[in-house]
Amino acid sequence: xxxxxxxxxPDWGHFMRSVLLASVFSVVLxxxxxxxxxxxxxxxxxxxxxxxxxxxxxxxxxPDGSAIAYVRASNDIMTDKARRAIWLVDPNxxxxxxxxxxxxxxFSPRWSPDGQRLxxxxxxxxxxxxxxxxxxxxxxxxxxxxxxxxxxxxxxxDGKSIAFTMLTPDDGARLGQAPAKPEGAQWAEPLxxxxxxxxxxxxxxxxxxxxxxxxxxxxxxxxxxxxxxxxHDAGGPLSFAPDGKSLTFSANLKDNWERDPQEAEVYSLxxxxxxxxxxxxxxxxxxxxxxxxxxxxxxxxxxxxxxRGYENTVLYVMDRDGKNSRALTTSLDRSINSPRWAADGKSxxxxxxxxxxxxxxxxxxxxxxxxxxxxxxxxxLDRPYSGGDFSVxxxxxxxxxxxDPTHPSDIAVSAKGNLAGKRLTWLNADLLGAxxxxxxxxxxxxxxxxxxxxxxxxxxxPNFDASKKYPLILEIHGGPFSAxxxxxxxxxxxxxxxxxxxxxxxxxxxxxxxEAFANEIDRNYPSHDYDDLMSAVDAAIAKGFVDDQxxxxxxxxxxxxxxAWIVGKTNRFAAAATQKxxxxxxxxxxxxxxxxxxxxxxFGKMPWEDPQGYWARSPLSLxxxxxxxxxxxxxxxxxxxxxxxxxxxxxxxQMRGIPTALIKVPGASHGGFTARPSxxxxxxxxxxxxxxxxxxxxxxSAD
Numbered sequence: 029x030x031x032x033x034x035x036x037x038p039d040w041g042h043f044m045r046s047v048l049l050a051s052v053f054s055v056v057l058x059x060x061x062x063x064x065x066x067x068x069x070x071x072x073x074x075x076x077x078x079x080x081x082x083x084x085x086x087x088x089x090x091p092d093g094s095a096i097a098y099v100r101a102s103n104d105i106m107t108d109k110a111r112r113a114i115w116l117v118d119p120n121x122x123x124x125x126x127x128x129x130x131x132x133x134x135f136s137p138r139w140s141p142d143g144q145r146l147x148x149x150x151x152x153x154x155x156x157x158x159x160x161x162x163x164x165x166x167x168x169x170x171x172x173x174x175x176x177x178x179x180x181x182x183x184x185x186d187g188k189s190i191a192f193t194m195l196t197p198d199d200g201a202r203l204g205q206a207p208a209k210p211e212g213a214q215w216a217e218p219l220x221x222x223x224x225x226x227x228x229x230x231x232x233x234x235x236x237x238x239x240x241x242x243x244x245x246x247x248x249x250x251x252x253x254x255x256x257x258x259x260h261d262a263g264g265p266l267s268f269a270p271d272g273k274s275l276t277f278s279a280n281l282k283d284n285w286e287r288d289p290q291e292a293e294v295y296s297l298x299x300x301x302x303x304x305x306x307x308x309x310x311x312x313x314x315x316x317x318x319x320x321x322x323x324x325x326x327x328x329x330x331x332x333x334x335x336r337g338y339e340n341t342v343l344y345v346m347d348r349d350g351k352n353s354r355a356l357t358t359s360l361d362r363s364i365n366s367p368r369w370a371a372d373g374k375s376x377x378x379x380x381x382x383x384x385x386x387x388x389x390x391x392x393x394x395x396x397x398x399x400x401x402x403x404x405x406x407x408x409l410d411r412p413y414s415g416g417d418f419s420v421x422x423x424x425x426x427x428x429x430x431x432d433p434t435h436p437s438d439i440a441v442s443a444k445g446n447l448a449g450k451r452l453t454w455l456n457a458d459l460l461g462a463x464x465x466x467x468x469x470x471x472x473x474x475x476x477x478x479x480x481x482x483x484x485x486x487x488x489x490p491n492f493d494a495s496k497k498y499p500l501i502l503e504i505h506g507g508p509f510s511a512x513x514x515x516x517x518x519x520x521x522x523x524x525x526x527x528x529x530x531x532x533x534x535x536x537x538x539x540x541x542x543e544a545f546a547n548e549i550d551r552n553y554p555s556h557d558y559d560d561l562m563s564a565v566d567a568a569i570a571k572g573f574v575d576d577q578x579x580x581x582x583x584x585x586x587x588x589x590x591x592a593w594i595v596g597k598t599n600r601f602a603a604a605a606t607q608k609x610x611x612x613x614x615x616x617x618x619x620x621x622x623x624x625x626x627x628x629x630x631f632g633k634m635p636w637e638d639p640q641g642y643w644a645r646s647p648l649s650l651x652x653x654x655x656x657x658x659x660x661x662x663x664x665x666x667x668x669x670x671x672x673x674x675x676x677x678x679x680x681x682q683m684r685g686i687p688t689a690l691i692k693v694p695g696a697s698h699g700g701f702t703a704r705p706s707x708x709x710x711x712x713x714x715x716x717x718x719x720x721x722x723x724x725x726x727x728x729s730a731d
Contacts, residue, residue, distance in 0.1 A: 141185055
């Protein structure tokens, strides 16, 4: 699935014409508007500041290490949208140069092997096109006129051609025929007929009929040549063999591929003949294949699929023909991604998350590991998810995205003796340097259920005074197989600026703590993650500066489901805001865009096979216990946790007479829930306004 705009992080693993509904309009008006700016500069972070934030992503080292191309994203206050441009930064001095900044949105920069040209994707005339820029002259040209957006852009080793993936449309399903329409008649739209298993995707809506295939085109322009065919998708990343005669890709070419979304093998494609050969063969996904510099080996990642909620992705190396596959990272109980060969072919650079923090490590062919970069951060701004991008120069230097709790992602380069690297850009220095932000610190938590240590962080308001009492917001991540970390979060900073202490945690089920910890919720979600979250709240209260009569809870996606679960289990919270939640697992599993995956992997059975099991894990089953005033928020075009889920909960709360309101974010997908800055600010303002209405819990109760 394609990524959302940069200000939102897709969760649940993966995007706005809006008004707040009349039922909460008066609430929003009653609260201080986060986006309102008085005369003169504001020391506190405000909703309007979302328009000024910038973030760096996708750093690409020039092969000789003399420059880094990266994507610089900012928000346009006049269009209320993100705009992406490509910039260059000098890794020695940090000097920056705009490269593709005025022509329109541009992204996916990729250097030619000799570093003399840069391929990228730019929106030309409203359509994404494959472009090449000759760096010496500064001139750029469209390589080919494409009808669909290109992806997985990859240079051939000799620099003469570029491979990419692209949708090849077809006519879709047909059934019967409408009568002939008289000339000039105004008839209704024709029937929409669907027979695909996956026909919609969050952030994209209804998918165009067709299949993704691999193409190659001359780097100096020409007509693209299609290399793969058939009624299957071929996916990247792509990797050419050093001789340029073949490339690797990943796909599921089995007959039942649509109903087996986890399955994928690594394939070799002979470019001259189009012959495709499977190099892996097991139950489970094998992806991310990369040829070694000498072409003798292939690195890739994957796992044995045991139909559990979570599996660690392992780094493997095999011979070029697919033989002698061996795992290199089984001793590391973490999930590996983004393999990149070192120039000498003796090691592989990879990324992985550990305790909510993303690291880059060099893995030798003997499995030995050395961390070379630490503290990577992703391109999302609203919530503090772990993540990040990196690339490697021939010298072994690593360019990566790096930030911290008070700075979104910038570009950094690895430095000896300093795993955090040397920061090259400071994109938000002017904006955030004039602001007093909430301070983020680690919070030690021990679960009340089984005494497991739980990672958590606490955000204290600007100008914090430990002798005072502050209201607290528990903010819960989605996924549920994902992780928060010590990174920037606009939501949390807005809550802190409004005078709230914010606590966020990685309860059991979170990634970056090992396979066993994540699978504590395998076919058991929600469950004792509830206890972990309540323990995080208790640990914050024990600090002595939290008003235990003013506790609030919110979260999105999986965090929205847990929010609704929590208010069905306890009345300790004065108010709640469940965002893009799952409420009824039986309806969720059959209306989500990922229904081929969610039921088989998270439940093991479909709703008609285990209706009681589905009901027992549904927050709707606890709605009879709810006394907490609960706001319900969802994107109007959410296809991951459809708005019908939120509507069910809203209706149930209304029928029970529980104070509630429903907010729909117009045009917003699940992953793009906060993609428009105005809506992101308005959403946070509405949640705070809701909390301000309710200053004490509705009733005391034990957890």
